[in-house]
Amino acid sequence: MDIALDTLKFIDLSASSIAFLFIVGFIGGLVSGFIGSGGAFVLTPGMMSLGVPGTVAVASNMCHKFPKALVGAIKRFRYGQVDIKLGLVMAASAGVGVQVGIKLQNFILDKWGQSGSNLYVSLSFVAVLVIVGGYVFYDAMTSKDDGGAEPMAPLAKRLQKIELWPMMTFKTAGVRISMWFTVPVGFATGMLAATIAVGGFIGVPGMIYVIGASGLVASATELVIAFAMGLGGTINWAMHGMVDIRLTLIILAGSLLGVQLGAIGTTIVKESMIKFVMGSIMLIVAVSRALAVPKYLAELGLLDVAPENVALMDKASFLIMCAALLMGAVIILGSMYKARKASAKEEAAYGQA
Numbered sequence: 199m200d201i202a203l204d205t206l207k208f209i210d211l212s213a214s215s216i217a218f219l220f221i222v223g224f225i226g227g228l229v230s231g232f233i234g235s236g237g238a239f240v241l242t243p244g245m246m247s248l249g250v251p252g253t254v255a256v257a258s259n260m261c262h263k264f265p266k267a268l269v270g271a272i273k274r275f276r277y278g279q280v281d282i283k284l285g286l287v288m289a290a291s292a293g294v295g296v297q298v299g300i301k302l303q304n305f306i307l308d309k310w311g312q313s314g315s316n317l318y319v320s321l322s323f324v325a326v327l328v329i330v331g332g333y334v335f336y337d338a339m340t341s342k343d344d345g346g347a348e349p350m351a352p353l354a355k356r357l358q359k360i361e362l363w364p365m366m367t368f369k370t371a372g373v374r375i376s377m378w379f380t381v382p383v384g385f386a387t388g389m390l391a392a393t394i395a396v397g398g399f400i401g402v403p404g405m406i407y408v409i410g411a412s413g414l415v416a417s418a419t420e421l422v423i424a425f426a427m428g429l430g431g432t433i434n435w436a437m438h439g440m441v442d443i444r445l446t447l448i449i450l451a452g453s454l455l456g457v458q459l460g461a462i463g464t465t466i467v468k469e470s471m472i473k474f475v476m477g478s479i480m481l482i483v484a485v486s487r488a489l490a491v492p493k494y495l496a497e498l499g500l501l502d503v504a505p506e507n508v509a510l511m512d513k514a515s516f517l518i519m520c521a522a523l524l525m526g527a528v529i530i531l532g533s534m535y536k537a538r539k540a541s542a543k544e545e546a547a548y549g550q551a
Contacts, residue, residue: 208254208442209248209249209250211444211448215248216448218244218248219244219245219248219445219448219449219452220448220449220451220452221452221523222240222241222244222245222449222452222523223241223262223448223449223450223451223452223453223456224452224453224455224456225240225452225456225523225526225527226240226241226244226449226452226453226456227266227452227453227454227455227456227457227458227459227460228456228457228459228460228526228527228530228531229456229460229475229479229526229530240479240483240519240522240523240526241255241259241262241449241453242255242256242259242319242323242394243323243483243486243487243519244519244523245258245259245445245449246316246319246320246490247486247490247515247516247519250442250445251312251315251316252312252315252316252318252319252320252394253303253307253312253315253319253440254440254441254442254445255319255445256303256319256392256393256394256435256440257431257432257435257436257438257440257441257442258440258441258442258443258445258446258449259449260391260392260427260428260431260432260435261428261432261435261436261441261443261446262428262445262446262447262449262450262453263424263425263427263428263432264424264425264426264427264428264429264432265450265454266450266453266454266457267421267422267424267425267428268421268425269454269457269458270421270457270458270460271285271418271421271422271425273457273458273462274418274421275418277418278370279370279414279415279417279418279419280370280415280418280419280421280422281368281369281370281371281411281415281418281419282370282422283366283368283369283370284368284370284371284373284380284405284409284411284415284419285419285420285421285422285423285426286422286426287366287368287377287380287384288380288383288384288387288401288405288419288422288423289384289422289423289426289427290384291380291381291382291383291384291385291388292384292385292387292388292391292397292401292423292426292427293388293426293427293430294385294388295384295385295386295387295388295389295390295391295392296388296389296391296392296427296430296431296434297388297392297430297434298385298388298389298392299388299389299390299391299392299393300392300393300431300434300435300438302389302392302393303315303318303392303393304438306318310498313494313497313498314494314498316490316494317491317494317495317498318393319393319394320487320488320490320491320494321491322390322393322394323394323483323484323487324484324487324488324491326390326394326400327480327481327483327484327487328480328481328484330400330403330480331476331477331478331479331480331481331484332477332481333403333477334403334473334476334477334480335473335474335476335477335478335480335481336477337473337477338470338471338473338474338476338477339474350410351406351407351408351410353407353408354373354375354406354407354408354409354410355410357375357376357379357408357409357410358373358374358375358410360376360379361376362376362378362379363376364376364377365377366380368411370415370419371405371409371410371411371412371415371416371419372411372412372415373409373410373411375409375410379408379409380409383400383401383404383405383408383409384401384423386400386404387400387401387404387423387427388427391424391427391428391431392427392431397420397423397424397427398420398424401416401420401423401424402416402417402420402476403416405419405420413473460530462534463530463533463534463537471529471533474529475526475529475530475533478525478526478529479522479525479526482518482521482522482525483518483519483522485518486515486516486518486519486522487515489511489512489514489515489518490511490512490515492507492508492511493508493511493512496508
């Protein structure tokens with residue numbers, strides 16, 4: 199399905215917007231390397247807060263994702279955290295999901311225009327962020343109360359007991375499960391990545407709670423899936439003229455710095471903290487995107503909102519987005535600093551002994 203280029207809007211870039219995108223890219227990369235979600239849940243809304251259309255934000259984000267994901271995957275593979283086999287198996291069904299998601303996004307854009315597409319992206323963000331973010335945050339709090347232990351999810355335990363051919367063993371993840379239970383998780387990851395550029399929201403929790411991988415292995419393996427999805431999705435989006443290479447290069451420059459720092463953080467921070475960061479940022483970004491919904495409803499003639507109220511909600515949405523970015527950076531860097539400090543004290547005490 200072809201899309202007329204006149205339906206697209208490529209924003210003008212000022213010095214301030216370039217700086218903002220670079221910072222968003224850096225923090226998105228930091229979060230990506232730390233929790234393996236791709237960081238798109240801050241990157242896509244971040245671009246949209248500057249006026250970038252939802253489809254362009256999704257496509258440009260996906261374009262920047264695969265080289266960044268490759269860097270993060272290699273870094274964490276060296277730490278022994280990546281299950282290559284699991285990543286490739288998941289990527290196979292995710293690739294199908296990407297193509298289906300792109301077709302759905304194109305259909306919405308053709309039928310309801312850019313406002314309809316922006317509304318779809320924003321509503322999808324809010325729904326996924328609240329559901330997944332709330333569950334992950336609750337699980338992080340529970341794990342923390344239990345002393346940071348990460349027992350296997352009950353659902354994953356039940357599914358692993360079902361002998362449904364073909365059974366697959368993933369050594370790094372320490373999991374043996376039917377291939378058919380990986381398919382829906384992979385497909386959902388790809389479809390969500392193509393529609394709102396946030397496959398990790400499904401991929402990481404799916405590998406933890408459905409397949410049974412640890413948070414550390416799931417977040418690392420998601421980077422392999424993100425690379426495969428990003429490469430295939432970028433080619434498809436580019437053929438529709440959706441990729442704004444300027445946005446891609448700016449956020450990529452910032453994220454390549456952040457992703458390596460975030461990957462280092464996973465080696466010294468407790469797994470419960472990884473979940474805590476993921477859940478916290480998701481819930482804050484959900485509020486930011488929810489405040490943008492009335493604007494798109496008004497543009498479609500579905501809601502009567504005064505222009506001054508729309509402007510106020512737009513500003514509030516942007517400020518909350520900035521708060522989420524700042525909070526994510528503070529939590530991650532603060533956790534890394536505390537872990538380093540504690541490690542240094544232990545080493546000093548051991549040396550004195």
